[in-house]
Amino acid sequence: MNEAVVLTPERILEATEDVLRRFGLAKATVVDVARALDVSHGSVYRHFPSKASLRDAVAKRWLDRANEPLCKLAASDGPAPERLEKWLRTAFTIKQKKVCDDPEMFATYLALAQGAREVVEAYKDKQVDLIAKILSDGVAQGVFEVDNVKATARAVFDATVRYHHPAHAEEWAKPECPARIDALMALLLRGVRACKP
Amino acid sequence: MNEAVVLTPERILEATEDVLRRFGLAKATVVDVARALDVSHGSVYRHFPSKASLRDAVAKRWLDRANEPLCKLAASDGPAPERLEKWLRTAFTIKQKKVCDDPEMFATYLALAQGAREVVEAYKDKQVDLIAKILSDGVAQGVFEVDNVKATARAVFDATVRYHHPAHAEEWAKPECPARIDALMALLLRGVRACKP
DNA sequence: TGTCTGACAGATATTGAAATCTGTCAGCGG
DNA sequence: CCGCTGACAGATTTCAATATCTGTCAGACA
Incomplete structure (x- = not known):
């Protein structure tokens, strides 16, 4: 019910940008993004079909x-x-x-x-x-x-x-x-x- | 005495170009060049101070x-x-x-x-x-x-x-x-x- | 019902030991 | 002498074992 904990593409993109900034493109993984959002990495794949599409969206x-x-x-x-x-x-x-x-x-x-x-x-x-x-x-x-x-x-x-x-x-x-x-x-x-x- | 067997910068460059063409930049080594000329790699260093200088000359x-x-x-x-x-x-x-x-x-x-x-x-x-x-x-x-x-x-x-x-x-x-x-x-x-x- | 989880298979990345390479130089042979 | 060799130290690369990641999906949970 809390808006802040709903997993949206927007929140994922935000987190991905953070992860990229922190680790760089080479090291950043979908698992890192999921960890930053405190969800399983499977959930990320509900919103973006692949790591590449996530990267492109960012x-x-x-x-x-x-x-x-x-x-x-x-x-x-x-x-x-x-x-x-x-x-x-x-x-x-x-x-x-x-x-x-x-x-x-x-x-x-x-x-x-x-x-x-x-x-x-x-x-x-x-x-x-x-x-x-x-x-x-x-x-x-x-x-x-x-x-x-x-x-x-x-x-x-x-x-x-x-x-x-x-x-x-x-x-x-x-x-x-x-x-x-x-x-x-x-x-x-x-x-x-x-x-x- | 035979011109062909004297080790000249020119011959080294020729051989280096061959080696580069054969193996590519990433794989080519000074040892390969020396092997192609049938000399020790130390001899190549008599004519070129470093691998980089050899590469630049080519x-x-x-x-x-x-x-x-x-x-x-x-x-x-x-x-x-x-x-x-x-x-x-x-x-x-x-x-x-x-x-x-x-x-x-x-x-x-x-x-x-x-x-x-x-x-x-x-x-x-x-x-x-x-x-x-x-x-x-x-x-x-x-x-x-x-x-x-x-x-x-x-x-x-x-x-x-x-x-x-x-x-x-x-x-x-x-x-x-x-x-x-x-x-x-x-x-x-x-x-x-x-x-x- | 719809969202999320966690285990899984295959692909990719990491790691550390072993092999190879770079650049130097004392000394061999002509 | 003089050009070349081959052994060497330290740096870099390779390779294979190990770990991690990607993408999927059956099922838990609310």
């Missing part, structure tokens, strides 16, 4: 949280070039902060990303859609000139892989990094901006 | 061979935009071919690249210089317009990371890949091209 939650500020930025208004630059820089900063603050969860994400799992693909597609939104706003404003918004959004995403894909995370702390980001941003903005000489 | 040879066609392309003449596009596409194709033809050596390169070792850094810098050469040719031809050639060359290199960094190799075979490369190339070329409306 990753999804985590990614959705990380994505929220970017959704807001894409939905805001104002001049598209500034908005695109801000959006990309924010994306980089969020990732960079995660890798420092929450390294265990980041390792989980990295393992997911390297396995090219469904959850991450969906997340990437969502990011590309947000970029596409800004690009089409820019076209409407007459400041961008782009043949194919969707393809160009994908190209912008691909071009910035170095600063948002976790495989490159160790490079983000290097001192020359900010200058390289500046140069990349300038190149990409020139690539989408309408010509007016 | 990687350097391999990278230098892969880089040769790109050097030629950068040194050739003709319109810079076509040359830049050709250069980048060739770089992608070389990598892609390597990953199919010579997977063991590719795994070695991947291990090196992930360890961000000196040899690979030097190779990347060389690549950036080649891009810079084409860019400055384009500026001289009046077809490119770029503030800082060196920084922009680095940006072009960074923007194409997805198609030349081995961490992304598994994505190269996907069917949507060529279209995404096309979109990226278009974006980057627009980014460096001089405006003429």
Whole structure:
């Protein structure tokens, strides 16, 4: 009857996140999660069909949280070039902060990303859609000139892989990094901006 | 007296490449290399101070061979935009071919690249210089317009990371890949091209 | 009735002893 | 001399026995 002791997917996800943070992806087991919740591990399998699905659900939650500020930025208004630059820089900063603050969860994400799992693909597609939104706003404003918004959004995403894909995370702390980001941003903005000489 | 039986760095590198191809990076040992050359492993250490240095020397040879066609392309003449596009596409194709033809050596390169070792850094810098050469040719031809050639060359290199960094190799075979490369190339070329409306 | 448990089979991970490897060097043989 | 060998110490890897984990399910319990 007590709400707090009902075993819900939400509570399981919470506990899983704790366990992952405490033990890391490699060591965390479903048994640990069950122990943290003080139930048998069989009960966990009532709510998630496999360890993989549980891990994916945690990753999804985590990614959705990380994505929220970017959704807001894409939905805001104002001049598209500034908005695109801000959006990309924010994306980089969020990732960079995660890798420092929450390294265990980041390792989980990295393992997911390297396995090219469904959850991450969906997340990437969502990011590309947000970029596409800004690009089409820019076209409407007459400041961008782009043949194919969707393809160009994908190209912008691909071009910035170095600063948002976790495989490159160790490079983000290097001192020359900010200058390289500046140069990349300038190149990409020139690539989408309408010509007016 | 017989040239063939003198133990030279060159012969050791040859044998090491064979051993790596046969056993893979994980399994290959200095003892294997020595056995292939029919000498004691102590002799190998006369020519290379450590296993790491031997591995790096093999990687350097391999990278230098892969880089040769790109050097030629950068040194050739003709319109810079076509040359830049050709250069980048060739770089992608070389990598892609390597990953199919010579997977063991590719795994070695991947291990090196992930360890961000000196040899690979030097190779990347060389690549950036080649891009810079084409860019400055384009500026001289009046077809490119770029503030800082060196920084922009680095940006072009960074923007194409997805198609030349081995961490992304598994994505190269996907069917949507060529279209995404096309979109990226278009974006980057627009980014460096001089405006003429 | 529906939720949870706990025992189970097969898969995976841990462990520690034994084998192998790396890097050094005194000394052999040409 | 000079290049090479082979034995060695310490580090690393292998391997097989042991323990733990994943995923299932019949049945307890409320």
